[in-house]
Amino acid sequence: MKKLILLFILICNLLASNINFIDVKSKSSINFTNSEQQYLKNKKQITMCVDPDWMPFEKVENGKHIGLASDYIKIIEKSIDIPITLIQTKNWNESIQKAKNRECDIFSMVPMIEERKKYMDFTSSYLDIPMVIATKTDKHFIDNIEYILDKKIGIVKSYSISNILKKQYPNINIVDVESISDGLMQVESGKIFAFIDNLATINYMINKNFLGILKVSGRLGNRLQYRVATRNDEPILNTIFDKIIKNIDVATNEKIFTKWVNSPNKETIVDxxxxxxxxxxxxxxxxxxxxxxxxxxxxxxxxxxxxxxxxxxxxxxxxxxxxxxxxxxxxxxxxxxxxxxxxxxxxxxxxxxxxxxxxxxxxxxxxxxxxxxxxxxxxxxxxxxxxxxxxxxxxxxxxxxxxxxxxxSNFIKGDREKTIFSLKDGINSFLSLVKGTIKSNNISVVLDLQENIKIDGYENELMQCFINIFNNAKDILVEKVEDNRLIFISTFINKDKVIIKIKDNGGGIPEDIINKVFEPYFTTKHQSQGTGLGLHMTYNIIVDGMKGTVEVNNIEYKHDLVKYRGAEFFIVLSLN
Structure with missing residues (x-):
């Protein structure tokens, strides 16, 4: 109990991170110099490269630029009255290469790092976001990245945080991934241990595609300030864009962020x-x-x-x-x-x-x-x-x-009271009780259950019979079958009798002992693994308690065109 409460508190503290808007100065108008106006007059269009898969910040969808950054670009485009044309790329690394080749005039939203100053200038920042670590939900919380430096950590190729972390932690094991979706899917599949990006993006992707599978497990001390980047061989372009960014007021910033990330001022009701x-x-x-x-x-x-x-x-x-x-x-x-x-x-x-x-x-x-x-x-x-x-x-x-x-509770209450019950519901309840065993041992259960079969008998005791037969089948499958472990359960009515068949593909019971399986204390398992009473008790419940019959035979059959051999338990009960 203490560990659960401590885990809950750690989650709450970990998620107590914040996203800050840059408090930019508001101006009633933008005053461009004569040289800036002349530059804009001569410039026919401005080309732009973006990260094609970086929601909620930006994405290229059906050839169009969408996301938070796209709204800022629309404001800039309206202010300069010049079209800003999207240069489509497959990934962020390709966008970087096109900027170096001067095929792109601007980046819509990037952090400022020394490497990029070689070919780009940067405006004032308009968004400040913390960086976080995403892992599978079964991993412990990470309060220091140094604990996982020896593990594979995914970062989108050419993202600035990769260079920052390599300088801070020379021994960090960074794996380049193509996109945020690619990185999170590699965490899910176990190819990498963790993935690092900003809080807003990771939270957006987890809630959309990985809820209950991945989680935010830690926060870095690093925060990234996002800016518009312009080609550094035309410095006047950076001066123009910087004036426009500084002219955007806080209310507009908040409106854009709210539109693409989430809505504020809603009352939270926690049960x-x-x-x-x-x-x-x-x-x-x-x-x-x-x-x-x-x-x-x-x-x-x-x-x-x-x-x-x-x-x-x-x-x-x-x-x-x-x-x-x-x-x-x-x-x-x-x-x-x-x-x-x-x-x-x-x-x-x-x-x-x-x-x-x-x-x-x-x-x-x-x-x-x-x-x-x-x-x-x-x-x-x-x-x-x-x-x-x-x-x-x-x-x-x-x-x-x-x-x-x-x-x-229904199984363990042990009331020996004869009732009329649905056979299908009883089988489903029994399967619910052994669902964990089925899943952990990779067993496939194939059902063929006739509807509306009612039995007058002892439901809990019949469930115990099913569990005993299932456990024997499970043990033999785990011991002898490596792949494609199968258990078949079928029910149908033949005249005034109810027929229940349970079979497996475990290879069958040796012929020299098959006639002894219902005898008391007879078991093929080690003494510590079985009492030898399971099938004997099953026989007594069905034959003496419910006036039916039960027998077991080895059979050969085909399923999905594959031939199998196994034991089949054949139960006959009276129809209500």
Missing amino acids: YALIWQILIVVFLVILIFIYRQYILNKVNHKLHILVDEKTKDLEDINKNLEMLVEEKTKKLIENEKLFAQQSKLVAMGEMIGNIAHQWRQPLSIISTASTGIIMHKKYDLLEEDKLIETCTSINENAQYLSKTIDDF
């Missing part, structure tokens, strides 16, 4: 009650683990006592044979019940593991979404639509967690 409920649920799961261990120890203690009592009973067998046989029978029944209970507890333990596995992704989404709301609220950037969308995402994932708890 703290829901957050606490999630934390409480996590605490309860930990308690369940502790309670399970306590129960197992208690059962083991009882088993030791039973062994001692059985030894004593054997010593008294000559005194009263008839009484001893009756008493021994009762003891064996109790012992079998205890072993069955232990088997169910082991199944519960596996399901708790499944639940923990299934919760990671929803909890990651909830954490990312909630911290995103806090960050947007802190900087007055939260839109109502975004708030509703994020809260809906949190609620949907919380409902998913609640549904997992309901399925688990």
Whole structure:
């Protein structure tokens, strides 16, 4: 619990970064000198190169320049009354090369670094943004970039931050990527550990394409000031652009930023009650683990006592044979019940593991979404639509967690009450409980379930049968099948009977033991891995409890034109 709360606080502190507008001086008009006016009169057009994939700042879409920088260029174009023509490029590195070759007169939005001063001049800055580190959501927060200098860090090729960091950290392992999208996708695939760019761009891309997959894990001490760059062989062009930039007032800056990044002055509503409920649920799961261990120890203690009592009973067998046989029978029944209970507890333990596995992704989404709301609220950037969308995402994932708890509770409550239930719903509930195991072992479950089949019997006990059969199939698939592990479940009605078939592609059961699999204490596993009661209990539930039949055979079949061999459990129950 303490670790969860500490993690939550670290996320909030990490995201407490800010984006500053440059407070430019407002002028009622722009006074160009005679030489500047003559230059503009002779200049027929101004060519411009941009970063073709750098939203929300700029992008080339269908041949047009869009984004935050495009609005500044429109203001400049209107002020000089000369067309500014876009020179299209495939990536930022190509734009740099065209500027060096004097094919571009200006860059719309760039930081100022020494390397670029060789061929470009720079206006006053109009935007100041911090640089951040993006990683997968399962990575720890990074409070110092020196901790990850040995790992692969992606930066867009020819971006200024690359040169800055190389000077600060000569040993940094920088990987050039083609674009921001390319860099974030390489982080997602694991090709690189992290990606560095400005906060606004990374936040925009994560919310758009990588929500719940990537996160902002740290902030650099570096902040970049963005400017318009002009060719340095025509210095008068820089003087003209600088006057126009300085003439743009704060209100216009804020309006442009709000349009492309987010909307301010929206009230944030954070459902703290829901957050606490999630934390409480996590605490309860930990308690369940502790309670399970306590129960197992208690059962083991009882088993030791039973062994001692059985030894004593054997010593008294000559005194009263008839009484001893009756008493021994009762003891064996109790012992079998205890072993069955232990088997169910082991199944519960596996399901708790499944639940923990299934919760990671929803909890990651909830954490990312909630911290995103806090960050947007802190900087007055939260839109109502975004708030509703994020809260809906949190609620949907919380409902998913609640549904997992309901399925688990229904399984463990153990009420032996005969009811009429939907076979399809029962199978779906069983699959929900073992979903984590299915996913972690790369098993594909192929379903062919007839609708509206109702059974009058013990739903929880039938679910236990499915889990026992599934666990046996899973174990053999993990042991013998490396790829394409398959389990098939089909149901249908034949006259007045319900047929349930469960088969795998694990190669089948050896013919010399297939007739023994339903016998008590018979197992092919190591003693520490199985009690030998799972399939025996399955047989008793179906045959004695539900008056049906169950048998197992090795079969050969084809699926998607591929031939397989495996064991098939054939269950027959009475139709309600």
